[in-house]
Amino acid sequence: MLKVHSLVKSFSVDAGEVRAVDELSFLVPKQEVYGLLGPNGAGKTTTLRMILGLLDPDQGYAEVEGIRTAQDPIAVKSRLGFVSASDGVYPWLSVREMLLYFADLYAVDPDVAHRRAEELSGMMGIEKLLDRRAGTLSTGQRQRVTLVRGLIHDPPVMLLDEPTRGLDVVGVQTIFEYIDHLRDVGKAVVVCTHRLDEAERLCDRFGLLHQGRLQYEGTMGELRAATHREHLVDMFVDLMSTATA
Numbered sequence: 001m002l003k004v005h006s007l008v009k010s011f012s013v014d015a016g017e018v019r020a021v022d023e024l025s026f027l028v029p030k031q032e033v034y035g036l037l038g039p040n041g042a043g044k045t046t047t048l049r050m051i052l053g054l055l056d057p058d059q060g061y062a063e064v065e066g067i068r069t070a071q072d073p074i075a076v077k078s079r080l081g082f083v084s085a086s087d088g089v090y091p092w093l094s095v096r097e098m099l100l101y102f103a104d105l106y107a108v109d110p111d112v113a114h115r116r117a118e119e120l121s122g123m124m125g126i127e128k129l130l131d132r133r134a135g136t137l138s139t140g141q142r143q144r145v146t147l148v149r150g151l152i153h154d155p156p157v158m159l160l161d162e163p164t165r166g167l168d169v170v171g172v173q174t175i176f177e178y179i180d181h182l183r184d185v186g187k188a189v190v191v192c193t194h195r196l197d198e199a200e201r202l203c204d205r206f207g208l209l210h211q212g213r214l215q216y217e218g219t220m221g222e223l224r225a226a227t228h229r230e231h232l233v234d235m236f237v238d239l240m241s242t243a244t245a
């Protein structure tokens with residue numbers, strides 16, 4: 001379970017201050033896919049960075065499986081998996097070497113790591129690539145490797161930042177199947193994406209973020225009832241026009 005409680009983060013810019021995240025709270029239980037959605041500058045990346053312990057909040061906290069990031073950042077990192085569209089691979093390592101290297105960073109037992117690398121690679125259809133140098137992979141193949149890498153330490157909470165960016169239809173389908181798998185095996189999953197159509201299909205519940213604040217939260221049915229709009233894209237257009245009016 002992931003808990004975000006009253007997170008606040010401001011940045012000094014020019015002569016003023018931007019409140020990037022403003023009293024943000026939400027919960028993601030196991031076996032749920034939560035879409036943290038918002039237009040450019042809404043505060044999504046800043047929130048993810050605070051959950052990951054890469055940025056200190058001004059107020060509030062993030063808690064993973066009952067452990068607060070500020071209290072025990074290493075324990076929290078070992079319980080989080082992070083997959084981002086901008087993830088790189090180590091070009092000179094083979095896929096297997098890279099997976100085992102990451103498992104080692106997370107102190108996964110070597111036998112367990114070997115077994116998991118094989119199992120997850122089979123699941124993501126990259127078992128034939130295990131001994132290929134990562135630098136020779138296509139974008140879609142690299143993406144599958146980063147998905148496997150995000151799960152190599154079997155974290156209970158997964159954060160996915162723009163996971164379908166730059167992918168073709170097969171790559172996007174792979175992400176959909178991966179997220180279904182994460183839900184099936186009981187992970188708590190947060191997905192940040194600008195692809196609102198994909199989010200509607202992927203996520204169980206949503207937090208609509210604008211100017212650092214959670215404007216609406218709920219299932220698609222609850223959001224429809226609250227906004228009188230059918231689709232996320234229309235909810236967003238309304239939100240942005242209200243805020244800038």
Ligand SMILES: Nc1ncnc2c1ncn2[C@@H]1O[C@H](COP(=O)(O)OP(=O)(O)OP(=O)(O)O)[C@@H](O)[C@H]1O
Nearest residue numbers: 011013018020038039040041042043044045046047
């Ligand atoms: N290091 C920083 N210094 C100053 N301002 C920052 C910094 N990081 C983020 N911001 C500001 O905080 C606000 C939220 O940014 P953030 O990157 O969290 O938004 P986002 O929702 O991820 O946007 P996008 O969808 O465009 O990636 C923006 O106004 C941004 O300019």
